[in-house]
Amino acid sequence: MGFFDRGSTELKKAPLTKKVAKLSERVVVSTLFSASSVSVLISAAILYTLIEGSIKFFNFDEVSIWDFLFGSEWIPSGTDPSFGIYPLLSDTILIAGGTILLAGPIGIAAALFLSEYAPSKVRNVAKPVVELLAGIPSIVYGFFALFTIGPIVREIFPEATYFNALQAIIVMTFMVLPIVVSISDDSLKAVPRHMREASLAMGATKWETSIKVVIPAAASGISASVLLGVARAIGETMVVTLAAGSISGGHWNPLMEIQPMTSFIAQTATGDIPPGTPQAEAAFAVGITLFIMTYFVNRIAGRVVLRIKKGSIVKKEPSRVQKFIRKNTIDRIRKPVEITKEMISYRPIRIDRSIKFIDKTKLKGNLIRRKIKGYFGVSTTVLSLVLAFVFLIYLLVEVFIKGAGSISWDFLTSEPGFRVTEASIMPALTGSVFLMLLTLLFAVPLGVGTAVYFNEIAKDTWYTRFLRNVIQNLAGVPSIVFGLVGLAIFVRLFNFGPSLLAGSMTLALMIMPIIVVSSEEALKSVPQSFRDAARGVGATRWQTVRDHVLPNAVPGIITGSILSLSRAIGETAPILFIGAFFAKTAPSGVMDSFVALPLTIFFWSRHAQDEYHEFASGAILVLLVILLIMNAIAIFIRYRSQKRRVW
Amino acid sequence: MVFGFLSSGNNKKGKERKKLHDSSGNNGKRSSNDIILKDINIFYSGKQAIKDVDMTIPEKKVTAFIGPSGCGKSTLLRNINRMNDEIVGCTYDGEILWQGTDILEKKVDPVALRRRIGMVFQKPNPFPKTIFDNIAYGPKLLGIRNKKKLKEIVEKSLRDAALWNEVKDRLNDSAMGLSGGQQQRLCIARALAVEPDVILMDEPCSALDPIATAKIEDLINELKKEYTVVIVTHNMQQASRISDFTGFMYLGELIEFGKTRQIFENPKEDLTERYITGRFG
Ligand SMILES: Nc1ncnc2c1ncn2[C@@H]1O[C@H](COP(=O)(O)OP(=O)(O)OP(=O)(O)O)[C@@H](O)[C@H]1O
Ligand SMILES: [Mg+2]
Numbered sequence: 001m002g003f004f005d006r007g008s009t010e011l012k013k014a015p016l017t018k019k020v021a022k023l024s025e026r027v028v029v030s031t032l033f034s035a036s037s038v039s040v041l042i043s044a045a046i047l048y049t050l051i052e053g054s055i056k057f058f059n060f061d062e063v064s065i066w067d068f069l070f071g072s073e074w075i076p077s078g079t080d081p082s083f084g085i086y087p088l089l090s091d092t093i094l095i096a097g098g099t100i101l102l103a104g105p106i107g108i109a110a111a112l113f114l115s116e117y118a119p120s121k122v123r124n125v126a127k128p129v130v131e132l133l134a135g136i137p138s139i140v141y142g143f144f145a146l147f148t149i150g151p152i153v154r155e156i157f158p159e160a161t162y163f164n165a166l167q168a169i170i171v172m173t174f175m176v177l178p179i180v181v182s183i184s185d186d187s188l189k190a191v192p193r194h195m196r197e198a199s200l201a202m203g204a205t206k207w208e209t210s211i212k213v214v215i216p217a218a219a220s221g222i223s224a225s226v227l228l229g230v231a232r233a234i235g236e237t238m239v240v241t242l243a244a245g246s247i248s249g250g251h252w253n254p255l256m257e258i259q260p261m262t263s264f265i266a267q268t269a270t271g272d273i274p275p276g277t278p279q280a281e282a283a284f285a286v287g288i289t290l291f292i293m294t295y296f297v298n299r300i301a302g303r304v305v306l307r308i309k310k311g312s313i314v315k316k317e318p319s320r321v322q323k324f325i326r327k328n329t330i331d332r333i334r335k336p337v338e339i340t341k342e343m344i345s346y347r348p349i350r351i352d353r354s355i356k357f358i359d360k361t362k363l364k365g366n367l368i369r370r371k372i373k374g375y376f377g378v379s380t381t382v383l384s385l386v387l388a389f390v391f392l393i394y395l396l397v398e399v400f401i402k403g404a405g406s407i408s409w410d411f412l413t414s415e416p417g418f419r420v421t422e423a424s425i426m427p428a429l430t431g432s433v434f435l436m437l438l439t440l441l442f443a444v445p446l447g448v449g450t451a452v453y454f455n456e457i458a459k460d461t462w463y464t465r466f467l468r469n470v471i472q473n474l475a476g477v478p479s480i481v482f483g484l485v486g487l488a489i490f491v492r493l494f495n496f497g498p499s500l501l502a503g504s505m506t507l508a509l510m511i512m513p514i515i516v517v518s519s520e521e522a523l524k525s526v527p528q529s530f531r532d533a534a535r536g537v538g539a540t541r542w543q544t545v546r547d548h549v550l551p552n553a554v555p556g557i558i559t560g561s562i563l564s565l566s567r568a569i570g571e572t573a574p575i576l577f578i579g580a581f582f583a584k585t586a587p588s589g590v591m592d593s594f595v596a597l598p599l600t601i602f603f604w605s606r607h608a609q610d611e612y613h614e615f616a617s618g619a620i621l622v623l624l625v626i627l628l629i630m631n632a633i634a635i636f637i638r639y640r641s642q643k644r645r646v647w
Numbered sequence: 648m649v650f651g652f653l654s655s656g657n658n659k660k661g662k663e664r665k666k667l668h669d670s671s672g673n674n675g676k677r678s679s680n681d682i683i684l685k686d687i688n689i690f691y692s693g694k695q696a697i698k699d700v701d702m703t704i705p706e707k708k709v710t711a712f713i714g715p716s717g718c719g720k721s722t723l724l725r726n727i728n729r730m731n732d733e734i735v736g737c738t739y740d741g742e743i744l745w746q747g748t749d750i751l752e753k754k755v756d757p758v759a760l761r762r763r764i765g766m767v768f769q770k771p772n773p774f775p776k777t778i779f780d781n782i783a784y785g786p787k788l789l790g791i792r793n794k795k796k797l798k799e800i801v802e803k804s805l806r807d808a809a810l811w812n813e814v815k816d817r818l819n820d821s822a823m824g825l826s827g828g829q830q831q832r833l834c835i836a837r838a839l840a841v842e843p844d845v846i847l848m849d850e851p852c853s854a855l856d857p858i859a860t861a862k863i864e865d866l867i868n869e870l871k872k873e874y875t876v877v878i879v880t881h882n883m884q885q886a887s888r889i890s891d892f893t894g895f896m897y898l899g900e901l902i903e904f905g906k907t908r909q910i911f912e913n914p915k916e917d918l919t920e921r922y923i924t925g926r927f928g
Contacts, residue, residue: 197772198772199774199784200733202841203759204758204784204788208788212784350869350872351869351870351873353842353873355803357803362790367756367759
């Protein structure tokens with residue numbers, strides 16, 4: 001920093017000044033440029049991992065691509081293994097399809113209520129509460145599915161097995177609900193008011209207007225929200241691994257045990273699968289299939305979402321070229337023709353009102369029926385939202401009741417022993433804290449640097465557009481795929497081993513795109529006039545950013561970074577291959593092995609002894625409290641900066 | 648020129664002036680189909696947009712609201728079919744008597760009311776559906792499912808809106824592909840399809856070219872033989888061409904109301920005269 005400061009004032013008169021300033025400027029700009037290009041490296045790492053692993057897999061004699069694609073059996077172990085992806089694929093579709101079948105209607109209904117019916121006070125409270133569902137780590141959902149929803153499912157369907165698809169589907173419904181709700185709500189809100197008024201003015205009820213005009217007009221955005229929900233459900237790992245079982249099915253029976261793709265990959269991380277066998281490498285081939293699926297679903301959805309953000313969901317704005325062509329062809333030639341046609345064919349005629357089609361005697365009954373329909377409809381939307389609240393409260397209360405008992409000073413701080421009574425989360429707690437700090441160290445500079453480069457330095461070129469695309473795609477990569485990348489790149493290729501360093505770098509890859517997005521939002525909220533003023537008095541691009549833009553964007557950047565770190569600390573799947581479940585001590589260096597809270601929760605949830613399930617709830621409680629504190633800090637910072645804001 | 652002194656007996660401040668030009672159509676005969684506004688006050692979140700408006704809108708005539716931008720023309724118009732109910736924070740008091748009921752009363756259902764008092768907006772706003780579906784939207788809501796009947800309704804509405812000849816062979820095309828003027832006539836046809844008695848129009852021609860405007864004006868001339876038409880316009884020539892009665896509004900108040908010829912040729916109020924002659928500050 002001092003380097004630049006000197007350049008700006010003291011040396012002003014020296015002839016060299018200009019060059020010094022230019023040099024420093026160039027150094028900074030190229031640093032930012034490199035930061036933004038790291039996303040390309042990350043993407044390359046993902047592709048390398050998946051492709052290299054898959055090649056290894058298909059090179060085994062027992063394996064053939066043909067069988068993989070078209071075989072109908074998935075028996076990865078034993079003397080006569082068989083690797084047909086079909087059962088894993090069908091289980092994935094069963095899970096994702098079932099989830100969206102529930103989350104779609106519930107989410108759209110809740111969004112309709114929020115957008116069309118909720119008074120702004122209710123809306124302001126309800127929206128963040130729904131978002132809370134997205135902040136709960138998936139391992140917590142998995143735990144809840146297995147130990148709370150599971151018994152209920154088996155009560156209702158006695159034929160259901162202990163692990164089954166249904167309990168995972170029920171819980172995942174609420175996991176993907178915030179995505180469906182928030183994007184549907186955005187697109188419903190984007191429907192212009194005059195459309196609603198046109199319908200209401202004809203004597204349509206509000207409900208009829210919602211169903212017949214508003215929803216069709218927002219259809220593209222709503223379908224995007226559903227697609228994003230599907231992508232999320234396809235990529236979800238921990239819930240299915242914990243609650244849905246580990247026997248690949250292909251039977252399409254939600255009451256039985258299944259194994260979707262993500263769950264198989266997770267299993268290779270946790271089972272005792274000998275490395276170097278086809279069974280171990282199969283994870284990469286499954287990973288690439290998963291990656292391709294989510295990639296395409298996300299891409300289609302992403303395009304639509306982008307269009308909504310640009311505000312053209314109803315009518316696509318013609319491009320400048322199209323407008324030019326239209327002006328010079330259609331408008332010049334066709335319009336006069338049309339207008340002449342209009343003039344010739346137009347003749348007002350005498351209106352005869354004696355012809356009536358509407359039977360006035362039936363109108364009253366008709367209106368009553370329509371009103372009742374409306375009441376039912378609106379009640380359904382309210383109910384959908386209430387359902388989400390009930391679920392959230394139920395989950396939190398359950399975790400609290402189950403977990404509060406196991407929390408003690410020893411549970412938090414002592415070194416764990418081998419007996420049940422000596423369980424402690426101390427290694428996991430410290431592991432998580434270290435992991436978070438290291439992740440912050442890697443992800444924040446990269447993410448913020450990228451955001452600054454995009455928003456302040458770069459011009460709109462094919463390369464920046466390409467980078468944006470890359471980052472958007474990264475944000476949609478399932479977390480278990482990052483797990484594979486961490487294993488292949490950091491643990492094996494870079495030889496970091498299963499260490500804190502490898503773990504935090506993996507998590508950093510995953511949250512980098514999120515930090516970019518939130519930092520860019522913070523930068524965008526700084527008024528353009530600040531930049532113009534600074535540039536106007538002769539500041540360089542970077543000086544402008546450093547002195548006028550960044551200081552004003554810092555609260556937003558911090559808020560966004562904290563929120564993405566809280567996402568990282570709750571993640572299980574990316575570090576599933578790296579963490580050491582049996583770590584008994586806190587890590588003391590970056591190359592040490594480690595265990596983190598979500599991993600401990602996962603491990604204890606699968607433990608045969610019931611006591612450990614209670615410890616798992618205790619650990620969940622601790623994890624949720626940490627997340628709560630982080631979120632509270634983020635909200636506090638945002639609130640304070642908004643209060644101080646003078647523009 | 649005949650003036651009917653129709654004000655209700657209350658003696659609020661400022662009433663005197665209004666009484667003078669409070670006028671009704673039909674040569675002073677009152678019809679229950681006239682729309683009688685009494686003491687209308689409208690507020691947006693407590694901020695007053697319309698102050699003490701009294702007027703009688705005569706049946707089967709064209710009544711125009713004119714006045715500078717922001718004077719409350721749209722606000723007043725939208726109260727006549729209770730569209731203001733849909734705006735959060737909008738409140739009103741007063742009475743609008745029509746066919747023997749005060750349509751502002753809570754027990755009057757705006758949904759039923761709006762079928763009978765239709766509305767056409769400033770910007771043509773067809774639904775992003777086919778031409779046919781746009782027109783059939785209202786009748787379908789009213790429970791008409793019979794395909795043949797729907798077709799008849801669509802044809803008649805389009806004919807009455809003078810659009811039939813232009814669109815009869817593309818009823819299943821999207822309404823968004825029509826020209827602005829055609830879209831606006833489609834919106835009128837859509838309003839006619841539910842067989843209303845009154846049609847409110849808020850600057851229906853302001854987004855249209857002169858040819859399209861002329862057609863809508865022709866159409867309004869036809870419509871008024873069968874419907875009561877209330878139109879908001881910025882265009883003084885338009886008001887003088889098509890309307891039978893004109894109300895001049897300023898800052899939320901109805902400054903003057905009377906027969907169009909009288910308002911334009913012999914305004915009673917200084918403000919009106921200055922506005923009409925374009926000498927407005
Ligand atoms: N939805 C609303 N919320 C708050 N205030 C409003 C709203 N709509 C209109 N107003 C205010 O009420 C007053 C009257 O507005 P209105 O739209 O009725 O005027 P207008 O005469 O139709 O103007 P224009 O000729 O520009 O259409 C204006 O001061 C306007 O700002
Ligand atoms: Mg207006």
